[in-house]
Amino acid sequence: xxxxxxxxxxxxxxxxxxxxxxxxxxxxxxxxxxxxxxxxxxxxxxxxxxxxxxxxxxxxxxxxxxxxxxxxxxxxxxxxxxxxxxxxxxxxxxxxxxxxxxxxxxxxxxxxxxxxxxxxxxxxxxxxxxxxxxxxxxxxxxxxxxxxxxxxxxxxxxxxxxxxxxxxxxxxxxxxxxxxxxxxxxxxxxxxxxxxxxxxxxxxxxxxxxxxxxxxxxxxxxxxxxxxxxxxxxxxxxxxxxxxxxxxxxxxxxxxxxxxxxxxxxxxxxxxxxxxxxxxxxxxxxxxxxxxxxxxxxxxxxxxxxxxxxxxxxxxxxxxxxxxxxxxxxxxxxxxxxxxxxxxxxxxxxxxxxxxxxxxxxxxxxxxxxxxxxxxxxxxxxxxxxxxxxxxxxxxxxxxxxx
RNA sequence: GUGACCGUAGCUCAGUUUGGUUAGAGCGCCGGGUUGUGGUCCCGGAGGUCGCGGGUUCGAAGCCCGUCGGUCACCCCA
Numbered sequence: 171x172x173x174x175x176x177x178x179x180x181x182x183x184x185x186x187x188x189x190x191x192x193x194x195x196x197x198x199x200x201x202x203x204x205x206x207x208x209x210x211x212x213x214x215x216x217x218x219x220x221x222x223x224x225x226x227x228x229x230x231x232x233x234x235x236x237x238x239x240x241x242x243x244x245x246x247x248x249x250x251x252x253x254x255x256x257x258x259x260x261x262x263x264x265x266x267x268x269x270x271x272x273x274x275x276x277x278x279x280x281x282x283x284x285x286x287x288x289x290x291x292x293x294x295x296x297x298x299x300x301x302x303x304x305x306x307x308x309x310x311x312x313x314x315x316x317x318x319x320x321x322x323x324x325x326x327x328x329x330x331x332x333x334x335x336x337x338x339x340x341x342x343x344x345x346x347x348x349x350x351x352x353x354x355x356x357x358x359x360x361x362x363x364x365x366x367x368x369x370x371x372x373x374x375x376x377x378x379x380x381x382x383x384x385x386x387x388x389x390x391x392x393x394x395x396x397x398x399x400x401x402x403x404x405x406x407x408x409x410x411x412x413x414x415x416x417x418x419x420x421x422x423x424x425x426x427x428x429x430x431x432x433x434x435x436x437x438x439x440x441x442x443x444x445x446x447x448x449x450x451x452x453x454x455x456x457x458x459x460x461x462x463x464x465x466x467x468x469x470x471x472x473x474x475x476x477x478x479x480x481x482x483x484x485x486x487x488x489x490x491x492x493x494x495x496x497x498x499x500x501x502x503x504x505x506x507x508x509x510x511x512x513x514x515x516x517x518x519x520x521x522x523x524x525x526x527x528x529x530x531x532x533x534x535x536x537x538x539x540x541x542x543x544x545x546x547x548x549x550x551x552x553x554x555x556x557x558x559x560x561x562x563x564x565x566x567x568x569x570x571x572x573x
Numbered sequence: 574g575u576g577a578c579c580g581u582a583g584c585u586c587a588g589u590u591u592g593g594u595u596a597g598a599g600c601g602c603c604g605g606g607u608u609g610u611g612g613u614c615c616c617g618g619a620g621g622u623c624g625c626g627g628g629u630u631c632g633a634a635g636c637c638c639g640u641c642g643g644u645c646a647c648c649c650c651a
Contacts (some may be wrong), residue, residue, distance in 0.1 A: 174642080174643095177642085177643090233574080233649095234578090234649075234650090251650095251651085255597060263631095266589065277651080279649090279650080279651095281648090281649070281650085282574080282575090282646095282647095282648085283643095283644085284644080284645055284646065284647095285644085285645070285646090286650095286651085287649085287650070287651085291651070292651090294651095295651095302618095326593095360648070371649090374649090374650095375648090375649090376647085377647090422650095424650095433651090434651090441645090441651080442645085442646065443649095443650075445650070445651060446649060446651070447651060448650080450620085470651055471651070472650090472651030473651085474651080475651060476651095493609095493610080493611095495609040495610085496609075523611095524603090524604095525604080525605090526609050526610055526611095527607085527610065527611075528603080528604085528611095529610085529611090530610050530611035530623090531611055531612085532610040532611085533610095533611065534612050535611085535612090538611095541610080541611080543609075543610075546609090552609090552610090554610075554611090556611070556612085559611095561610085
């Protein structure tokens with residue numbers, strides 16, 4: 171094969187695609203139950219949507235974006251995440267008040283691929299805009315938890331933290347910086363650079379973090395407002411029965427987060443990338459994008475990683491496979507199958523006139539519940555239950571009663 | 574961007590140590606045994622530029638050089 175899918179992209183094929191279908195359906199169901207409307211934004215945006223929103227000194231913007239100029243000379247980028255687009259959309263639509271929207275679709279980041287990290291990957295997300303209520307934070311965290319539990323992600327753990335806001339973050343960052351300067355000698359090269367540009371990320375560094383066990387954490391410096399907010403979020407999660415683990419050193423990769431930060435980790439996943447989702451509050455983002463202040467909180471789940479973590483077993487694919495016992499019946503089979511389909515059955519057949527044995531093999535392989543056999547007698551068909559082996563001849567008109 | 578490992582049938586791999594005739598297995602696929610019946614068993618069949626290019630050699634899947642691709646990890650993040 172000379173033609174391949176680009177590096178870091180995957181074809182989602184059967185049988186895994188069946189799992190994707192179920193995960194996407196479950197996502198629609200859960201977000202509808204929670205009152206989130208569907209939003210579909212473009213897969214590409216002006217580069218500034220991300221460079222201003224996500225933060226210029228961020229790795230994501232520095233080197234992970236797929237950017238290009240179109241024929242009109244516009245500087246565009248394939249979206250590396252969903253939140254900035256949604257907030258841009260809120261502002262562009264001139265929306266006011268509360269917006270609850272859910273999205274789903276591919277995101278793009280130019281990185282070296284590895285297990286759970288692809289150049290094109292799929293996210294499920296919601297954004298709850300227009301309120302700074304801690305109830306919104308709690309609802310969003312709960313939604314993610316309910317969904318991931320429903321689709322049976324093994325070893326699921328919810329991590330929650332607060333990283334402060336414009337009022338208290340500066341004091342914390344000063345404290346952290348001076349702490350880091352004292353310990354500069356033990357820091358890796360990357361962390362030394364980030365010490366000035368993005369010091370909270372140092373806490374995330376796998377090499378340095380163990381050496382910095384007594385570093386100040388954001389929750390030590392929260393202002394009263396943030397403290398109250400965080401306490402309320404945790405109280406609501408307790409009341410909802412959402413088990414979570416406080417994670418004082420959890421910081422988010424994107425600059426726009428304020429206050430609540432959270433992450434869903436699949437602890438059973440035997441790969442370096444075991445975060446299946448994350449999110450947080452981003453009260454300053456709308457202003458950063460040049461709009462009016464709009465508070466918001468959101469979450470994003472990595473569908474590829476959820477699948478990797480082993481969510482959901484596969485079920486039967488077909489209700490009925492219609493087989494032909496004689497070559498004369500081949501021309502009738504599509505007609506029967508079509509009728510069944512119009513009545514709502516998942517039905518299929520073999521178009522190539524293969525042996526009955528071969529048709530049964532196909533039915534078994536495709537996990538069909540039932541097989542209907544068309545024989546010499548036009549007025550009766552044989553209906554066979556594939557799991558019990560039970561089989562009977564029934565009048566053609568009554569087939570559906572036996573499915 | 575850095576590092577390690579790996580490219581032989583659709584898939585998983587053996588064969589490379591000691592170069593030697595027509596390159597093998599399992600699974601999958603197609604057909605048959607069972608002249609109208611699957612998941613077991615048996616038989617047969619289709620399917621391969623040994624990633625690509627060059628070099629060494631009487632002879633290369635194997636040795637040497639280069640190149641492309643993949644995987645995992647770092648980094649970063651969903």
